[in-house]
Amino acid sequence: MSDDLDDFRSRAKAFLAENGHRMTSEEGEGALFDTDNIEWQRDLQAKIFDAGFAGITWPKAYGGQGLTDAHQLVWNEESAPYKMPAIFGIGFGMAGPTIVDLGTEEQKQRYIPKLLRGEEIWCQLFSEPGAGSDVAGLSTKAERDGDEWVVNGQKVWTSGAHRADLGILIARTDPSVPKHNGITMFVVSMRSPGLTIRPLKQATGEAPFNEEFFDNVRIPGDSVVGEVNAGWAAAVLMLRHERISIGTNAKQPSRPLSYASIKDLAAKLGRTDDPLVRDRLAYLYATDTGQVLLAQRMRQEVDAGFELRARGSIPKLAGSMMARIAVDVVDEVAGYEVAAWEGTEWPSITYGVVRSAAFGIEGGSNEIQRGIIGERVLGLAKDPQLDREIPFQDLRKIPPARTASK
Numbered sequence: 001m002s003d004d005l006d007d008f009r010s011r012a013k014a015f016l017a018e019n020g021h022r023m024t025s026e027e028g029e030g031a032l033f034d035t036d037n038i039e040w041q042r043d044l045q046a047k048i049f050d051a052g053f054a055g056i057t058w059p060k061a062y063g064g065q066g067l068t069d070a071h072q073l074v075w076n077e078e079s080a081p082y083k084m085p086a087i088f089g090i091g092f093g094m095a096g097p098t099i100v101d102l103g104t105e106e107q108k109q110r111y112i113p114k115l116l117r118g119e120e121i122w123c124q125l126f127s128e129p130g131a132g133s134d135v136a137g138l139s140t141k142a143e144r145d146g147d148e149w150v151v152n153g154q155k156v157w158t159s160g161a162h163r164a165d166l167g168i169l170i171a172r173t174d175p176s177v178p179k180h181n182g183i184t185m186f187v188v189s190m191r192s193p194g195l196t197i198r199p200l201k202q203a204t205g206e207a208p209f210n211e212e213f214f215d216n217v218r219i220p221g222d223s224v225v226g227e228v229n230a231g232w233a234a235a236v237l238m239l240r241h242e243r244i245s246i247g248t249n250a251k252q253p254s255r256p257l258s259y260a261s262i263k264d265l266a267a268k269l270g271r272t273d274d275p276l277v278r279d280r281l282a283y284l285y286a287t288d289t290g291q292v293l294l295a296q297r298m299r300q301e302v303d304a305g306f307e308l309r310a311r312g313s314i315p316k317l318a319g320s321m322m323a324r325i326a327v328d329v330v331d332e333v334a335g336y337e338v339a340a341w342e343g344t345e346w347p348s349i350t351y352g353v354v355r356s357a358a359f360g361i362e363g364g365s366n367e368i369q370r371g372i373i374g375e376r377v378l379g380l381a382k383d384p385q386l387d388r389e390i391p392f393q394d395l396r397k398i399p400p401a402r403t404a405s406k
């Protein structure tokens with residue numbers, strides 16, 4: 001096995017040296033949905049697939065390599081300094097694993113090889129203007145019409161929808177039952193007639209996410225993922241894949257808010273002799289290293305076949321807390337030097353600082369992760385859920401909650 005791993009490492013090194021782009025600290029991870037280089041990302045993913053490095057632990061039957069977690073770790077280590085295709089993140093981290101877990105054989109054959117080859121980009125159509133943390137309260141509806149489903153409603157904050165070929169959609173298919181019971185998961189073509197995608201600009205100046213309007217969008221009957229009206233369990237599974245993916249992805253040493261990037265910034269600003277800055281950097285080193293090790297350990301558990309279940313929220317929460325700590329240290333080290341966005345000398349770090357707030361919201365907010373860890377990992381008392389048994393269609397008839405004093 002170790003010979004095999006050595007051989008795999010040599011092949012990975014040779015492939016990356018020939019085809020990869022080694023990142024400078026100024027480049028960092030860059031924007032997840034870099035709008036200028038989609039073709040470059042598709043191209044590199046196809047090369048990664050052809051060279052046998054795509055879907056390393058995924059089943060061979062669907063285009064994966066069927067190799068071990070040790071091979072995956074070798075690839076993660078070797079590829080960490082290189083700029084990798086990020087546009088397929090939702091496909092690899094969430095949509096693909098959910099289809100492998102719940103899809104029909106036809107769905108797996110149809111979608112997984114194209115995902116691994118970089119031919120199809122995926123997005124996740126969960127959040128709505130009235131349903132974010134409480135995504136089970138969604139009101140986009142899908143109604144059966146012969147062999148098809150007809151979808152009407154609105155989704156929001158959909159990362160990469162404007163670049164996606166396919167989306168995983170959850171919609172209400174039975175409003176006569178309590179909200180968690182009447183939801184179904186579908187695959188939808190992002191080019192469907194009646195689907196309008198509008199960009200939303202975020203604080204960094206980019207528009208990486210979108211809002212979508214479904215106006216009588218027709219979906220074929222065989223697009224249901226899992227069972228009709230069992231979409232909540234499918235959504236929970238996909239959210240777990242999402243949190244594990246966000247929390248345990250390989251941490252690039254040169255990412256904008258890493259210890260290495262911030263130490264580099266301090267050195268360039270001549271601040272590394274300041275005892276206060278040294279103290280803050282040491283603290284950052286300890287927390288950054290702790291978070292990287294936690295992510296690695298959780299990834300190893302996943303690769304070894306252990307189910308993280310609700311524990312997937314721990315590295316997700318740790319990652320966003322780490323980003324908060326890093327922003328405080330950047331403030332200590334550089335202050336106003338990184339406060340300005342336009343014309344900054346430190347574009348990568350400034351980008352990281354401006355975007356950092358999103359870490360505590362995307363994939364479920366920090367408060368929601370704390371709730372999950374409290375209830376399902378630590379076994380603390382559950383939050384009261386007054387709407388759990390009431391049919392969705394009757395929810396709006398409940399009078400507003402009264403305060404205890406009334």
Ligand SMILES: Cc1cc2nc3c(=O)[nH]c(=O)nc-3n(C[C@H](O)[C@H](O)[C@H](O)COP(=O)(O)OP(=O)(O)OC[C@H]3O[C@@H](n4cnc5c(N)ncnc54)[C@H](O)[C@@H]3O)c2cc1C
Nearest residue numbers: 124125126127132133157158159358361362363364365367
């Ligand atoms: C960068 C980014 C990318 C995203 N990409 C996608 C995507 O691709 N697809 C998608 O479907 N969605 C996406 N989202 C949306 C994201 O999942 C939601 O924003 C998130 O779930 C929070 O929902 P909300 O914005 O409606 O806030 P709300 O649910 O309205 O929450 C507002 C505040 O109330 C708090 N809160 C709510 N309920 C509770 C509770 N029970 N206990 C304690 N506090 C609570 C929250 O923590 C938060 O601070 C993305 C968001 C971001 C920031």
